[in-house]
Amino acid sequence: MTTLSRRAVVLGAATATGVGALGIEPALAAAPATPVRDDRATTTLHALSESVAGLRATFEAAVGSRFTAVRDGLSRSLRLLEVGDLPGAAGAADAFRLEFDGTLAADGIHLLSAAIVSPVELYIGHVGPDRHTVEAIIDRRTR
Numbered sequence: 001m002t003t004l005s006r007r008a009v010v011l012g013a014a015t016a017t018g019v020g021a022l023g024i025e026p027a028l029a030a031a032p033a034t035p036v037r038d039d040r041a042t043t044t045l046h047a048l049s050e051s052v053a054g055l056r057a058t059f060e061a062a063v064g065s066r067f068t069a070v071r072d073g074l075s076r077s078l079r080l081l082e083v084g085d086l087p088g089a090a091g092a093a094d095a096f097r098l099e100f101d102g103t104l105a106a107d108g109i110h111l112l113s114a115a116i117v118s119p120v121e122l123y124i125g126h127v128g129p130d131r132h133t134v135e136a137i138i139d140r141r142t143r
Contacts, residue, residue, distance in 0.1 A: 108125075
């Protein structure tokens with residue numbers, strides 16, 4: 001099973017968004033965080049993509065849905081706004097971005113789940129000047 005390193009995820013996100021460097025932001029006070037305990041098994045991207053017709057198609061079917069992002073015992077609600085293309089990968093099933101409306105306590109690896117998608121760990125970070133949009137990059141292309 002292929003495991004993505006945090007460095008590869010951050011580099012992919014920085015490259016896809018045109019950002020030279022990503023910084024960890026202090027906790028946002030705008031959205032209250034709720035402590036949670038989640039004992040569900042985490043599904044790897046590899047296993048999830050093999051268990052459905054396509055990982056991108058699964059997320060496309062969930063556009064408009066509410067997701068829960070959990071990190072360090074804190075839960076945030078995010079709404080999936082868009083499944084978009086990465087540069088050089090228009091329409092690719094194995095390389096795309098997820099854009100959500102919502103805020104996080106901090107950028108980082110979160111356990112993301114929704115009714116239509118098995119829980120999966122992804123690096124999710126804030127994008128844009130309003131700090132109310134977050135994004136996850138999925139890039140499983142082989143180079």
